[in-house]
Amino acid sequence: MSRSEPPPVALDVETRGSDFVDFQGRRVTLRGVNLAGGKWPANQPTVKREGFFDAEPSYVGRPFPLADAPSHFRRLRAWGCNVARLTVTWDAIEHAGPGVYDEAYIEYVVEIVRCAGRFGVTVVVDPHQDVWSRYSGGSGAPAWTFAKVGLDVTKFEASGAALVHATRGDPFPRMCWPTNKDKLACFTMFTIFFGGDRFAPDLEIDGEPAQRFLQRHYIAALGTLAAALKDEANVAGFGSMNEPLPGLIGRKRLDRIAGPLRNEHMPTPLEAMALGAGVPRLVREFSVSSLKSLALGAPVGTVSMNEEKTSAWLPGADCVWRAHGIWRVDDRGEPELLKPAYFDVGREYFGDQCMKPFVAAYAEEIRSRGHARWRIFVELPPADLDLCAFPDFSDGRGGPAKLPDGSGGAYVHSPHWYDQLTLFFGRYRPYVAIDAVSGQPAFGRGAVKGLHRRQIAELQGEAAKFGTAPTFVGETGVPFDVDGRAWYAAPVAAAAATPSETPQFAAERALADTVKALEARDVSYALWCYEASHDADELGDGWNAEDLSVYSARPRANYVSLERDPAGVHRGGRATRAVARVFCRRLGGAPTRPPKFKKGVYRLEFTSDATVSAPTEIFVPAAVHYPGGFSVGVSDGAYEVEKAPDAEGGYAIVRYAPGAAAVHRVIVRPADEPPRRGWCPWVCGPPKSPGPVRGASDDRSGTPSDADTLDETAIPLVRKSTGLLGGGV
Numbered sequence: 001m002s003r004s005e006p007p008p009v010a011l012d013v014e015t016r017g018s019d020f021v022d023f024q025g026r027r028v029t030l031r032g033v034n035l036a037g038g039k040w041p042a043n044q045p046t047v048k049r050e051g052f053f054d055a056e057p058s059y060v061g062r063p064f065p066l067a068d069a070p071s072h073f074r075r076l077r078a079w080g081c082n083v084a085r086l087t088v089t090w091d092a093i094e095h096a097g098p099g100v101y102d103e104a105y106i107e108y109v110v111e112i113v114r115c116a117g118r119f120g121v122t123v124v125v126d127p128h129q130d131v132w133s134r135y136s137g138g139s140g141a142p143a144w145t146f147a148k149v150g151l152d153v154t155k156f157e158a159s160g161a162a163l164v165h166a167t168r169g170d171p172f173p174r175m176c177w178p179t180n181k182d183k184l185a186c187f188t189m190f191t192i193f194f195g196g197d198r199f200a201p202d203l204e205i206d207g208e209p210a211q212r213f214l215q216r217h218y219i220a221a222l223g224t225l226a227a228a229l230k231d232e233a234n235v236a237g238f239g240s241m242n243e244p245l246p247g248l249i250g251r252k253r254l255d256r257i258a259g260p261l262r263n264e265h266m267p268t269p270l271e272a273m274a275l276g277a278g279v280p281r282l283v284r285e286f287s288v289s290s291l292k293s294l295a296l297g298a299p300v301g302t303v304s305m306n307e308e309k310t311s312a313w314l315p316g317a318d319c320v321w322r323a324h325g326i327w328r329v330d331d332r333g334e335p336e337l338l339k340p341a342y343f344d345v346g347r348e349y350f351g352d353q354c355m356k357p358f359v360a361a362y363a364e365e366i367r368s369r370g371h372a373r374w375r376i377f378v379e380l381p382p383a384d385l386d387l388c389a390f391p392d393f394s395d396g397r398g399g400p401a402k403l404p405d406g407s408g409g410a411y412v413h414s415p416h417w418y419d420q421l422t423l424f425f426g427r428y429r430p431y432v433a434i435d436a437v438s439g440q441p442a443f444g445r446g447a448v449k450g451l452h453r454r455q456i457a458e459l460q461g462e463a464a465k466f467g468t469a470p471t472f473v474g475e476t477g478v479p480f481d482v483d484g485r486a487w488y489a490a491p492v493a494a495a496a497a498t499p500s501e502t503p504q505f506a507a508e509r510a511l512a513d514t515v516k517a518l519e520a521r522d523v524s525y526a527l528w529c530y531e532a533s534h535d536a537d538e539l540g541d542g543w544n545a546e547d548l549s550v551y552s553a554r555p556r557a558n559y560v561s562l563e564r565d566p567a568g569v570h571r572g573g574r575a576t577r578a579v580a581r582v583f584c585r586r587l588g589g590a591p592t593r594p595p596k597f598k599k600g601v602y603r604l605e606f607t608s609d610a611t612v613s614a615p616t617e618i619f620v621p622a623a624v625h626y627p628g629g630f631s632v633g634v635s636d637g638a639y640e641v642e643k644a645p646d647a648e649g650g651y652a653i654v655r656y657a658p659g660a661a662a663v664h665r666v667i668v669r670p671a672d673e674p675p676r677r678g679w680c681p682w683v684c685g686p687p688k689s690p691g692p693v694r695g696a697s698d699d700r701s702g703t704p705s706d707a708d709t710l711d712e713t714a715i716p717l718v719r720k721s722t723g724l725l726g727g728g729v
Contacts, residue, residue, distance in 0.1 A: 008230070009233045010023055011235070028524075030526075032085070032527070033528075036531050039089060041092075047165055056095070059092035072551075078621070079570075079576065085475075086109070087242075090218055091133065091134065091139075091140060093106065093222070094142055113234065117232065124239065124526070125237070135185070136153075137177045139543075151313060158308060159184070160305045160306055162184070162186065165543075174545065182266060186247070190245045193247075196214070223366060235371065237412065239414060243379060244355065249354060250345055251343045254340055263293075274329070277329070278310060294425070357398075375409070382416055393465055401466060417473050418514075419514060420433075426479060433447075456521045460521060473523055476525050477548045478514055480548065487556050511527075531552075533553075535552065555571070558571070580625070582621065588609055591606045600670050615656055620651060620654060622651055634656060636661040637657050637664065
């Protein structure tokens with residue numbers, strides 16, 4: 001660093017071993033949402049064909065207009081969300097052509113990140129993609145990436161190269177978009193992006209090997225965004241790529257369908273290549289609503305595709321895979337496989353030879369142009385698809401396992417986890433679940449809970465392959481249109497005086513079960529998703545007929561009364577009692593067991609860290625869970641409670657300074673619920689002030705910032721003396 005360069009800003013959240021920590025050394029638990037709207041342009045809805053191929057996209061205003069950002073972040077703060085996974089796409093940055101960046105969009109992202117910081121929200125930048133691009137049925141890469149390898153995006157629907165909502169129209173089949181991973185457009189682009197040097201060595205783009213050209217532009221585009229965000233202290237790091245796919249790398253057979261995901265028409269790779277070259281085929285069809293497909297993996301029928309012999313390739317371009325001698329059309333006009341084992345390089349190849357070099361180059365770019373201490377939140381292909389082996393990043397071949405100064409780990413393990421049965425099949429059954437990888441079912445509530453916790457534990461175990469790294473579940477959630485869209489059929493529910501332990505809707509129960517499974521493993525997570533434009537019941541999130549948003553402009557239930565929420569901070573929430581939970585967001589020590597929030601009672605037990613002087617902080621969504629108030633009990637030491645006014649969401653922060661006991665305990669319970677024997681058998685130590693408490697923003701200077709003055713200083717401080725069950729709030 002030259003003398004003229006200022007030192008980098010101190011980050012709000014870093015890592016230490018397997019934990020997230022703040023600048024005062026406290027263990028941080030991250031809970032929040034994915035701001036999903038950045039997946040598609042503001043001027044091109046993914047559900048409309050008009051202008052889909054012609055209009056110049058603009059992502060400015062996604063996930064929401066800048067003027068609306070404070071209201072959304074105020075709501076998230078009131079729900080206890082201290083992290084937002086901010087979706088950005090390669091297309092958003094570089095849609096106009098190679099090396100041409102959308103500066104207006106980059107400036108917009110910077111302002112969104114700054115607004116998040118004013119409300120105490122840490123940001124993880126998520127370079128998002130789904131099945132490569134919105135032109136191949138998902139999100140991510142610009143249209144010109146297809147053209148550079150010879151593919152014509154306007155011919156994907158006719159040739160079967162991709163299943164795209166905008167060109168397919170409605171009704172759009174449930175959860176069929178992931179099957180694009182097995183269709184020509186997606187598997188071609190991913191195979192070239194990660195393995196073009198090995199599997200398509202003759203393919204060049206503008207005189208450069210295709211793999212290097214595509215990776216160079218992807219990395220440079222995200223590096224440009226990193227440079228613009230390098231001084232934002234609330235950015236914890238960048239994701240490497242959302243749900244990357246190996247394409248055909250590692251496929252043993254090109255004439256068979258592979259994997260557990262089967263829905264709609266499912267060509268084999270050979271059939272997909274032939275269809276894309278204009279060769280009609282009879283393709284098998286599957287259905288997620290069919291027990292035959294679900295239990296046996298058997299098709300429900302066949303469909304004749306591409307009878308008009310449309311080519312997915314641009315005029316003058318040939319199929320990349322036919323050009324490399326993998327297949328040909330025989331004298332009868334039938335596709336013939338010439339190199340059946342061409343991609344069969346083993347399960348380890350993709351992770352070791354493709355992902356690790358890519359992540360190393362990407363991390364170097366992000367840190368050199370952005371912040372040197374940013375962690376890279378690394379994702380591999382979804383574990384439940386069982387596409388490859390998890391590589392070992394601790395050997396340094398995926399980039400240094402520690403930051404350049406050796407002071408901390410360089411990576412965060414960021415897998416995704418969903419209850420597959422609920423997500424893919426749209427049915428919530430608390431007594432049955434399926435492990436997608438093994439195919440083994442679980443029957444009974446206890447067995448289902450055990451399966452979910454075991455799956456999360458296995459994901460956490462993979463973090464050891466980074467040396468030591470925290471686990472951050474980057475996506476988790478449930479669809480709200482489960483069980484025949486029961487959510488939408490019921491009348492709008494009014495806020496109850498006392499929150500019910502039995503949610504009215506299946507979607508609420510499903511999300512509560514998901515969150516409880518994550519809490520049982522004490523893992524940080526971000527819910528998928530928060531979609532600000534969710535205002536049309538029939539369109540859901542506005543992307544591929546999904547409906548997972550925990551916010552809607554037209555919600556079906558009100559969780560906080562108008563008296564407690566005069567400014568409408570909580571308005572629009574869906575399943576808010578599952579989203580907004582009591583939890584310890586900053587811990588001055590280590591938990592002796594996972595904290596538990598059950599039936600309105602929260603329990604925390606921990607040992608102190610002698611090097612940490614800052615108080616432990618517990619977030620309490622009082623307006624959501626305790627409309628009648630709550631009480632706090634501590635085993636020793638002292639605590640104080642900050643209460644946000646109703647106009648800010650009516651939440652509270654409990655700050656606790658423990659005493660001299662070896663193990664410390666905190667309990668939060670409804671104020672009107674009397675203590676029961678054995679509930680709080682703790683001997684309290686002498687009163688001890690936890691010290692001055694400024695506000696929820698923890699401004700380090702000791703002087704309130706403008707944001708603190710606006711949002712925090714009006715919160716009255718209520719000092720409580722130590723007692724067996726403390727005082728009420």
